[in-house]
């Protein structure tokens with residue numbers, strides 16, 4: 001069956017498209033008449049029936065309605081919830097193809113900002129059950145927790161989610177038997193350690209609250225001592241990939257002595273950096289995370305760590321400085337931070353990013369300074385297999 005609806009799209013809203021390539025952030029791209037058509041959850045070679053969601057002069061955004069003839073790049077989807085659950089976007093592709101697609105997307109996003117770079121792509125040790133941190137939404141009618149459905153604010157309940165670590169599956173099981181939740185809980189952050197322990201924090205849309213009977217923190221260990229992490233604060237989602245990132249970070253910093261770490265969180269990268277540096281100054285705006293960072297350093301006997309609490313925009317960087325490590329939120333670096341870094345005496349900058357778009361923007365801003373940093377290498381880590389998300393580490397030198 002091969003549908004086609006020639007003529008004006010205003011008279012119909014279904015079209016047939018053959019997917020020819022991929023386009024950021026993980027769409028299949030085909031053509032209808034002279035317009036590009038972007039369709040999520042499609043693979044190169046697919047013949048698909050597409051519902052038109054938005055039509056512009058040059059392009060169409062579509063929703064996959066039916067795979068009429070699967071392309072050779074499509075695999076049998078390993079999750080029964082894939083069509084309805086909005087948690088994953090690439091499960092229809094074999095893992096190797098997911099990596100290729102993400103690498104290509106990153107190269108395209110960087111090129112769009114005028115950055116030409118070879119990307120060293122680091123595969124996830126495991127495609128499934130890797131995810132140790134997640135935001136679960138609560139269905140206010142049934143009280144059940146799950147992920148948002150695709151293009152919807154409704155909740156898809158997925159007790160057997162393929163990407164969750166065992167600890168988070170156990171947390172969902174605990175929630176299934178009427179937990180004692182704080183009033184007005186609309187969502188919950190779950191965090192699991194590698195040894196299977198879990199922690200949670202309830203979200204009522206305004207702040208986080210403890211859940212009676214469920215711990216607020218877990219203890220993780222990435223090989224540099226015990227690290228207390230809180231469900232209400234930031235923690236890396238994939239410990240196996242985090243370990244690979246830490247190994248690479250330590251190699252880049254092998255000669256680092258005076259180090260400033262901006263956006264340090266509870267100390268995931270601080271502990272390994274502190275075993276190399278003479279002095280490590282960590283900046284973190286969340287006072288609870290900064291306090292945890294101090295405790296994590298102290299419990300591991302790292303006296304060379306100095307944690308500065310508050311927004312880094314308002315703080316001075318150390319005068320003696322050879323290496324900067326930054327791991328900002330998705331919004332990337334404020335221009336004032338870029339200026340501070342360029343004015344500092346650091347000879348090396350390691351930029352860890354979870355958002356290729358803001359990373360590309362910031363690399364272009366850094367490049368615009370005549371005495372700025374030049375990109376030396378760039379690695380992308382598949383922190384979130386099955387999704388279009390990536391973690392990137394860029395190494396820049398003066």
Ligand SMILES: C[S@@+](CC[C@H](N)C(=O)[O-])C[C@H]1O[C@@H](n2cnc3c(N)ncnc32)[C@H](O)[C@@H]1O
Pocket residue numbers: 234235236262263264265266267268269283284285286289310311312313327328329330
């Ligand atoms: C992506 S997380 C990285 C945390 C840490 N590197 C880790 O891996 O666990 C970003 C961190 O930056 C902190 N942050 C956000 N804006 C900040 C600012 N303006 N100044 C200092 N820290 C900030 C957040 O609280 C968060 O802990």
